[in-house]
Amino acid sequence: MSGRLLTFGLFLIFIVITLVITVWARATTRGADDFYAGGRAFSGPQNGLALAGDYMSAASFLGIAGIIALSGYDGFLYSIGFLVAWLLTLLLVELMRNAGRFTMADVLSYRARRQPAVRTAAAVSTVTVSVFYLLAQMVGAGALVSLLLGIHPGESFLGMSAGAAKVLTIIVVGMMMIFYVTYGGMKGTTWVQIIKAVLLMAGTLVLTLLVLGRFGFNLSEMLGAAARASGRSADFLRPGLRFGKEIDGDPLRTLINKLDFISLALALVLGTAGLPHIVSRFYTVPDARAARTSVNWAIGLVGLFYLMTLALGFGATAVVGQQAITAQDPTGNTAALQLAHSLGEFAGGPVGGDILLAFIGAVAFATILAVVSGLVLASSTSLAHDYFGHVLMLGRPRESQEVAVARFAAFLIGTVAVVLAVVARDLNVAFLVALAFAMAASANLPAIVLSLFWKRFNAAGAVAGIYGGLAGSLLLMALSPVVSGKVDPVTGASLSLLPAGIDFQLFPLENPGLVSIPFGFLCAVAGTLLSREKADPERYDELSVRALTGTGSHQTPRHRR
């Protein structure tokens, strides 16, 4: 109980600090440059921390540690995909920073003869990707915070049951994120990300050092102990326990499983550069060089973090044990927290355990809040700047008007996300993260890459690519075993989202990327070639010159330098 109060206290401290920052950010936020891009006044390292903060979600912190703890080596494949993807981002960041103003659509519509169509498509895609990702985080948050506070089904805390606590958590998290975004804009949100990234790195580092210390700082020793504790010996350390399962006597099923794994890997590596909340962070720095520096910082931090997931995951298996983990939460999401508790106990008795658990719990809570705020900000920016400013107001809105719309849009999207998350609170929506990556790679990436590098590309191609990629991945997901038709062969219970008995599964893979990403590119190319719209070589030259040299790019207002 004392541990629970400590956790609660640390939550409150984090909330108070971030609220103070948000109120300060509100006082210094004046125009669109401030609200959407934090005044473009963040330094490369600061923005690098914020990028890492936006990217490392609770799903990666707790989720990957849990997957490694339960399925061994395969969980690490997520870590690798999530990191390698940043190389693509590094190559695109300067061009996007130079050519755009606030959003991805600024770059996509630059050469388009029909701006509104491209802007609308980009806004639809941005909001869809962000809301799906948001939903995954919010539902996760509900389950997580109840667990963090140690409220199990049947128990109560401050007079609440577990179910009520879950709903209340989702609502509180939603209110906080709406407040951060509507009040603090990009400036406030960036500082929340920076604090969260520092906390997360510190927490992970402490856990890693403690757990490696238990094994004499010998990685091999720890892996051996984890393999023994898992009861699967060396198999625990090789690929195949979770992804691309081999099924004896069924080569077709085996092949499908392996293709599914490759499909996931493809979406992870190509999705990052198209995630709207990452792209809108390119604009918070003064120029392209600072943007490059920030991505390099992000690569360093994200890389270090994902390397440490090895220690968290395998360490949890070795120290806590799989039975204890699944007893607490069958998906393994609490592995890192339980590891913190037992490491703390080992170092400083029961009090040490409570303190370390409370600290890591607060880190996880900060992680959730920061990531959902980044997502709400990105989608409200796109709605206000792209849809309201450039489509409804034909590119001539009053700046104050557009920012007011952005604040309202943040409120609206936040509210919708809260309602959806409360409705879906008991469903397993972890697949939505992979879906968001697949959508970003299928819809946004083709349009971004072709806009920058293909002279012939036009508005019809951009619109076709975005809607094609988006619809393709959504449709394939709807027809996949994730939604219907996957049944446990022993018990007959449904392993899909819909109950057993409803079966409209037509697509065998659980990850649509392998098909939907090429389909997105195909739609973009076909849309370009089939339309009668002429390309605009002059605008293309203009875009290339701007993107590569930074001529005429949006700079920090001089008085802030």
Next chain:
Amino acid sequence: MTGPATPGGDFAALASDRRFRLLRTRFRRLATTIVGSFLAWYFLYIALSAFARDFMARPALGHINVALLLGILQFASTFLLAWRYSRYARRKLDPISAQLRDEAAERRAERERQERVLAERRRIENWTPRHRRGSHR
């Protein structure tokens, strides 16, 4: 919408500038090399994880097997490529783009100065003593 505008003629001139073409060729060559190598290396690793599991399970150092070693090498190669790209960009791309950007800014400043002079001259030439008019509101 497009920010501090540089008149179109300037972009056309820049786009056909020999130095700009060099900058573009260098960037494209570099980007193609990096994307090609990291995607090939990543998917080789993914393919090995999917189809060559016995190879991946071979012990390398104590309990560290080939799979884990290659996975950690993916991290190392990502850091290495990011560092190589940034170093190349700093040495071979940034100087050219800075030069082109500065020249364009100078040209723009010069043009604006001339326009100001012309505007001032027009104002002086068109100056006539102001007459009181009947309607004023």
